[in-house]
Amino acid sequence: MSLSLEKIDLLMERANVSYKEAKETLEETDGDLLEALIRLEKAEKILEPEKSASEKNRATKEAIKSKSKxxxxxxxxxxxxxxxxxxxxxxxxxxxxxxxxxxxxxxxxxxxxxxxxxxxxxxxxxxxxxxxxxxxxxx
Known part of the structure; x- marks a missing residue:
């Protein structure tokens, strides 16, 4: 089984999980990236990506605009x-x-x-x- 740093980084990016979770999941799936994503999804460990500050500000402005209207x-x-x-x-x-x-x-x-x-x-x-x-x- 070969775990490369690129696979771990890719899984971290795609699933928005920590380095440790990505590495452990890839080890369990013998380095199969697709299987690792499926396992994380089934375990509901895939996190929603955090919104950037500008997206939060835009959402807040839209909410205020909607309520004031x-x-x-x-x-x-x-x-x-x-x-x-x-x-x-x-x-x-x-x-x-x-x-x-x-x-x-x-x-x-x-x-x-x-x-x-x-x-x-x-x-x-x-x-x-x-x-x-x-x-x-x-x-």
């Missing part, structure tokens, strides 16, 4: 309404209401309290699908 889509779909008994006085997306609140911070606290003085209700939430469909067919 989902967050802002939810803000767009959620409605901020000020209602009185007959109709909606204000009906905007929660994103619009949030931006307006941030821009006019000192005044916005007073403005948000004012509807209650006039008997209005502030409602924040997503509309049921039936309500959206009904309002679209009325237009």
């Amino acid at each position: 989902s967050f802002f889509n939810d803000l767009k779909e959620t409605r901020f309404k000020i209602k009185n008994k007959e109709k909606d006085v204000v009906d905007v997306s929660l994103l619009t209401a949030s931006i307006a609140t941030l821009v006019t911070m000192p005044v916005s606290i007073f403005v948000l309290a004012t509807p209650y003085l006039f008997g209005h209700k502030i409602v924040v939430g997503k509309e049921p699908l039936e309500t959206k469909k009904d309002s679209e067919t009325e237009k």
